[in-house]
Amino acid sequence: MATSLTWLGHSAFRLDTEAGTRVYVDPFLNGNPTCPADELEPERCDLIALTHGHSDHVGDTLAIAERFGCPVVAHIEVRQWLTRQGLSDDGMAHSPNKGGTVVVGDVSITLTNANHSSSAPDGTYLGEPCGLVVSPAGGPAIYFAGDTNVFGDMALIARLYHPRIAVLPIGGHFTMDPHEAAVALELLGVARCIPCHYGTFGLIPGTPSELRRQAPSGVKVLEPTPGETLDL
DSSP states (O other): OOOEEEOOOOEEEEEEEETTOOEEOOOOTTTTTSOOOOGSSOOOOEEEESSSOOOOHHHHHHHHHHHHHOOOOOOOHHHHHHTTOOOOOTTTTTTTOOOOOEEETTTEEEEOOOOOOOOOOOOOOOOOOOEEEEEESSSEEEOOOOSSSTTOOOOOOOOHHHEEEEEEEOEEEEEEEOOHHHHHHHHOSSSSEEEESSSSTOOOOOHHHHHHHOOOOOOOOOOOOOOOOOEO
16 A cells, blocks of 8 residues: 555644554644544554644544554653653653654654744643654655744755655744745755645634745645545
8 A cells, every 4th residue: 555644634644654554643633623523533543643732733642542552752741741641651762852763663753843832731831842754664754844934944854854745834823824834845845745734723824825826846735625635
């Protein structure tokens, strides 16, 4: 089977690797008004990866991890907070910091920089936000920028990790908008972009069509609907 990526609305994604590993990234499902009803209860999950601690990214992590007994890879402060909420302790193996890489089965996850904030619903500070470079064996490296503005060191992410696909927020207000995302695509040098974090709520109005008009020549801006699966 080919590596595939399914958008679940907002910044939630499901990645299925060639080997059959199923990864949820920022699984904000219940409470996400754009998540399809048939995606609210995962059938299975082998791994969860988180960019930061805000509730619209951590989402259903605890419930999914408890149900399937799957590992959760997240920045150390987020991972420690989840442990305090009842997530099984993993002895730091899945608690990297920026620049760290965790390998689980056929999936490699590296934490990168991001410019945003990170806190739990109760206000607990959860360290700095991160981006993720997710590299499934046999599939393309995917850069999940998380919630961020554009920053010049995205060029370093391109140089170090060579992502082929960028998943970028475009809504504006809390993150970069289409104009900044177009500059991010210049820095990253990827051929394909999947926009996210737009249209969920009223304050994030950016659209893929706006990004498409401003994106560098040759970059394909994909526009899946929530629940749609893309073969990578």
